[in-house]
Amino acid sequence: MDWFLDAETTAHKLALMVFAIVLFAAVMALILFAVDKPKKVPAWVVAAGFCGPALLLVAIGLVYPALRTVVDSFRSPDLSSFVGLDNYSAIFTTNGLQQVLGNTVLWVVLVPLISTGFGLVYAYVVDRTRFENFAKTLIFLPLAISGVAAGLIWKFVYEYRPDQPGIEQIGLLNQLLVWVGLEPQQWILNQPWNTFFIIAVMIWINAGFAMTVLSASIKAIPDDMVEAARLDGVSGVQMFVYVTIPAIRPALVVVLTTVAISTLKVFDIVFVMTGGNFGTSVVANEFYRQSFVQANQGLGAALAVLLFVLVIPIIVYNIRQMRLAEEVR
Amino acid sequence: MSTTADPTDVEAQTQEKTFKGPRKLTRAEQRAVDAKQRLSSPAASYVALAVALLWTVPTLGLLVTSVRTSRDVQADGWWNAFVRPLFTGFNYQQALDGGLAEGFLNSFIITIPAVIIPITIALLAAYAFAWIPFPGRDFLFVAVFALQVVPIQVTLIPLLQMYVNIGINGSFWPVWLSHTMFGLPLAIFLLHNFMKDVPASLVEAARVDGAGHVTIFFKVLLPLLVPAIAAFFVFQFLWVWNDLLVALVFANNESAPLTAKVADLAGTRGNAWYLLASGAFIAMVVPVAVFLGLQRFFVRGLLAGSVKG
Numbered sequence: 001m002d003w004f005l006d007a008e009t010t011a012h013k014l015a016l017m018v019f020a021i022v023l024f025a026a027v028m029a030l031i032l033f034a035v036d037k038p039k040k041v042p043a044w045v046v047a048a049g050f051c052g053p054a055l056l057l058v059a060i061g062l063v064y065p066a067l068r069t070v071v072d073s074f075r076s077p078d079l080s081s082f083v084g085l086d087n088y089s090a091i092f093t094t095n096g097l098q099q100v101l102g103n104t105v106l107w108v109v110l111v112p113l114i115s116t117g118f119g120l121v122y123a124y125v126v127d128r129t130r131f132e133n134f135a136k137t138l139i140f141l142p143l144a145i146s147g148v149a150a151g152l153i154w155k156f157v158y159e160y161r162p163d164q165p166g167i168e169q170i171g172l173l174n175q176l177l178v179w180v181g182l183e184p185q186q187w188i189l190n191q192p193w194n195t196f197f198i199i200a201v202m203i204w205i206n207a208g209f210a211m212t213v214l215s216a217s218i219k220a221i222p223d224d225m226v227e228a229a230r231l232d233g234v235s236g237v238q239m240f241v242y243v244t245i246p247a248i249r250p251a252l253v254v255v256l257t258t259v260a261i262s263t264l265k266v267f268d269i270v271f272v273m274t275g276g277n278f279g280t281s282v283v284a285n286e287f288y289r290q291s292f293v294q295a296n297q298g299l300g301a302a303l304a305v306l307l308f309v310l311v312i313p314i315i316v317y318n319i320r321q322m323r324l325a326e327e328v329r
Numbered sequence: 330m331s332t333t334a335d336p337t338d339v340e341a342q343t344q345e346k347t348f349k350g351p352r353k354l355t356r357a358e359q360r361a362v363d364a365k366q367r368l369s370s371p372a373a374s375y376v377a378l379a380v381a382l383l384w385t386v387p388t389l390g391l392l393v394t395s396v397r398t399s400r401d402v403q404a405d406g407w408w409n410a411f412v413r414p415l416f417t418g419f420n421y422q423q424a425l426d427g428g429l430a431e432g433f434l435n436s437f438i439i440t441i442p443a444v445i446i447p448i449t450i451a452l453l454a455a456y457a458f459a460w461i462p463f464p465g466r467d468f469l470f471v472a473v474f475a476l477q478v479v480p481i482q483v484t485l486i487p488l489l490q491m492y493v494n495i496g497i498n499g500s501f502w503p504v505w506l507s508h509t510m511f512g513l514p515l516a517i518f519l520l521h522n523f524m525k526d527v528p529a530s531l532v533e534a535a536r537v538d539g540a541g542h543v544t545i546f547f548k549v550l551l552p553l554l555v556p557a558i559a560a561f562f563v564f565q566f567l568w569v570w571n572d573l574l575v576a577l578v579f580a581n582n583e584s585a586p587l588t589a590k591v592a593d594l595a596g597t598r599g600n601a602w603y604l605l606a607s608g609a610f611i612a613m614v615v616p617v618a619v620f621l622g623l624q625r626f627f628v629r630g631l632l633a634g635s636v637k638g
Contacts, residue, residue, distance in 0.1 A: 204387075315478050
């Protein structure tokens, strides 16, 4: 049994990985073989063979744990007794946690708006220019890297050295300040502005996503529409406001809501840059801290449920907008 | 025709319009004309390029730092490397020896099954939802679709307890299982969308020829779905490779992937920028390569659904 659990050497780990894949392939082959007798097996058995594994895994891995967490959110730190709504009232009344909520609101408002705004303008400007593909790849690239790497890249930009003779700044932002004759700042320590500098990292990542989706929908605008507007003699800015934006409205909604949801769940950036200290924590990070560092699982569960509840109105808005768009069509 | 230009000669005018007048341009030609117009004003090109380069400066800074000597990194900013170039691979050596080599291996060990398994399971389920009629199908599909909105945070504590109870916590198994379960709703949704686009006549024809569902799945649909699979492959690969939360909760020191090791390094040696810089780039090299190689599939997947967060 230990062989399957404690892999320490490289060869052992590789062997374990191959074993897992082969085991999985064997199980799937067995299921498919069992249902592959079209005449003898009833249709629902075949259906169960095909989607049973997925439904089972989703039930065990998502549905059951989510329900358990909802129940746990009414329990004490070690989950031994029920405490009613104490965890929820703690979230809304404790000073530290109120700040966490305030930060989360800042994130969820600023990141989608600024990244979408930037992505939209950039997609419009870069459209059909000479370096379009190269420029878009550069803007898009941060989406491919982890929050850990992105957090480090920006932590280094914000790096601070005491302002003393003989000590050079190594962070780019502070060096820029020094070059123009200002004093270097502790960007990610000084409250309340530090939160904004961490938010900038998430914008840096998501602008590329917004740009890509919006660029595709700008290119999909019918040429007749653009041509007609041009014949009417609209200027570039008018074209952008009265033709481009209305035409890509559905894509704008999708981008805004998608970015808002991923922003709500952001954890790794904050974890790497400040660990949630200096008043920069957000709900997803606080969830981790309460659940796994402070061992307050009841409060952690309540924070997770709060995250879930916050996602729902965004989704509802998204679906309603999609319906509206379909009705127009 | 030009010499007998008579305003009342309607026929000649119509002819001129039909044959000599400016022909209505096709879409492609119109685009080409537009492109030329845009290119003739290079301002937009250069503004766009400048912004894109500016966007890359923070990454460039860390990249340059990762190949400077640790003494130089401590002494002054990375931009000095351009006037006083002195480069070394020593930082990478140090970072790899300090545990990141193991993390690199673990990232692969985690990612390969955590990508293959959900894609396979989701393909089968998407096939059932698209092509096998059974009672409750639409309800189940909508339910799976809706599960995309469940934040994984909601599931972590009960899952952890489950893994502890069966005694597999800290090994690779909970990490593989969790990534599989978390990836399924989006995978099923995306692949189902692509599967629905396959013409029904194709599936019907195979069915008339006496093919069962398994045969239809492997012989008819799978070959057509390669781009869709590639699209989700990139998603899931980047998601698993870049994940920190699942790794922190379920992996132990021996199975921790790169992200967890680099995050740990950032916590314990927060000022050792020569190490952190090379560590960050060791963590970035594989996803960036995958991303650049499969970019067009990634974009297609992005446009077909939304991304998981």
